[in-house]
Amino acid sequence: MRITLDYEISPDIIPKNYGRGFISLIKKLIEKTDPLLFNCYYEQHKLKPFTFGTYFPKLQGNEGDKLNVGNIVKVNFSTSSIQLATNIYNGFLKVKEHTWQNSGSSINFKPLRAYLQPNKYSYKEEIIVKTLSPLLVNNIGDSNKFLLPGEEGFLEGLEFSVRECAKEFLGDESNFPFKIEVKAWKRRVLYHYKKMPSTIGIFEIKSKPEIIQMIYDVGLGVHRSQGFGMMEVVG
């Protein structure tokens, strides 16, 4: 289930770690509509069944050490949870304004309009996806080390995160078939809580349709709920 939320933002020039502002916005939407669910997600640190990506249609580019993004942003929110999709939509209607502040910078959000993306179901066992938001892959056993394609442990880390999601969201602990191949990729340095290397690119995934659907709905890799790993089907 995908829902796009259009927001008017100010100022036009925002810090490069703007991702944290969007995390704060999404947390606010959940907190305002379902405090128990918010507690479940953010106090108990459970895996969260969603991912999101941001798109600035009026993006201008770098402005010193900041970004000129224009005054409109589209937040593409994707989840496997009907309840969460509803909370996000109802939260969008309820929260008339939100401001994120961080060490002298701020972003102000005002809701404009929301619309649902067409429902997509996966009946295939093989798909090709491209990243809508950068992909982060952890080294198993070292959550602070992020890996790039070609580095040792990248594919294993990716598979591990998918199996953890399958366990949590589908109750599937079986040794289901899973294969992922990197078709094309680029390194992108992110400014999140710190500078981190991430991947954008095209991937071929082979697995059960339920797993492929889950990846489409909740994203791929780690820190999905912080705006990473959202995928679009391209083949």
Added chain:
Amino acid sequence: MEEKLKILNNQLKDCKPVLKDFEDYYNLLNQKFDEFQKLVEYASELKKDEKEFENLYKRVAGKNASDLVDKLSRRGHALKKELGDAFENMGYRLLEQTRAGKRDDVYYGILRIFVANKKKFPDELVEAFKPIYTDEIFKVFIFSFLSGIIGKENRIENN
């Protein structure tokens, strides 16, 4: 709540029960029961490995299901004026999808109407889609809502 119950008891002792007080108490009980159901739901989510919590959640949800049918029907009626036409247009498809038990499709179709009309998605409807309810109960829920929102009254008005 203890105090209110005492008042009702006293009314009976005096042989003077007041209907409104009894109805108010009944509504309060329902509200508390709904709140309790939500708490049990999250408790069972947090304690996924403890089947007893899930069983309790099932019992509580089951007990509340008949009330939910009424609430959905009433909610449908309440929304008829604003959204009746939109649901009328989608009615046949939604009924068929409900009959086939396609929860995701039904949810998508209904949410799309609320989003297009910039209306809040009702809490009772969110409840109706929860996986704790069997397909059969789910169908009863949705039919109740749809009969409220695209029921006979609406067709007569349109004619």
